[in-house]
Amino acid sequence: MMIANQTMNELRQKPPNELPPHKSPPLAGQGDEETGIKLTAEQLRARRARSIAIALALGAFVLMIFAVTIVRLGSRTDTGPDYMRPVQTNQ
């Protein structure tokens, strides 16, 4: 705790121009020589294909929920709330 406080005090005393320069995180596929991971072309290709597959699966899931909801609602119009019942006309 003492060491941590000391380090913080030292950092506070240093002028801003002596702080380590800010580095943006590496962009996908670019990597950082010290800390980041540089993706190979094969890894990038595989990740892109997986991302597209996940997007398609999610889209299909949403469509399925939508279709089932429409079918379920359609089969309940006669027993549902008033606004969903067919309009009766007196002739």
Next chain:
Amino acid sequence: MSVTVARVEPSIASVGDYIELMKPRVMSLVVFTALVGLAVAPGHIHPVIAFAALLCITVGAGAAGALNMWFDADIDGRMARTAGRPIPRGRIAPGEAAGFGLTLAAFSVVTLGLLINVLAAALLAFTIFFYVVIYTVWLKRSTPQNIVIGGAAGALPPMIGWAAATGSLAIEPALLFLIIFFWTPPHFWALSLYRSEDYARAGIPMLPVVSGEETTRRQILNYTLILTPLGVAPWLLGYAGPVYGLTALAIGAAMIALAVRVRRERGGYRASKQLFGFSILYLFLLFAMLLIDRVSGGLLGHFAA
């Protein structure tokens, strides 16, 4: 203070690897038998609802396959038949497979419960649990009766299909369950006869490894003799027409003939390979005829009569 973070290699797994993880061939059998269970059930089910139910059952089966491959990665790597699977080959990390399987299992069960009914969802959850925990984790490595008891997991899809259509269970789907349940031992033991060295190397106590070929060949014939009348039973009990019944009799007789050849075979596995191949055709024809019989509304039966 420094934190050590394990370096994780970025995944190179393709979409095809994940599909392979779901055991597509097993999935196709599950879809087909579940479709038959759904189609032969009384009443009408909207095609969209039926499609959603089948999709959930398919994904649930894929989830069970992925979890099976995750747990069995060590023994899969030691067997020639399974060494090319995505985890032993290093294409997918075990943790990725486990996460993939658990996510799909949860999604399929919850979606089936919300969109179709709770009974079908409960049966699907039980099937995944039975296949992964009872069969894969417990029975497969501990008893030669592994595929006999574990076969229940593969036999449940027609019951899930029936439950999805009706919200209840009956004798007819139980009969379909029994057909697949008694079909599993001759099917897998025929394979294990000519793959017994593989199983022995992996330390899996399959029947030929533990009890020898003679016992396995006898058991194959015994189970086939139980299976054949069960295959004809839907006709005898009035659930299917005579075309189904005659087909079941003919292919049942062929199954028995092959099982007898396996029983008598010495110093080779030709009959075992033939029985393994024919057993797949047997189950497909049996369920296809049931489907045709029901969809055609008994028309085939009238023509045959």
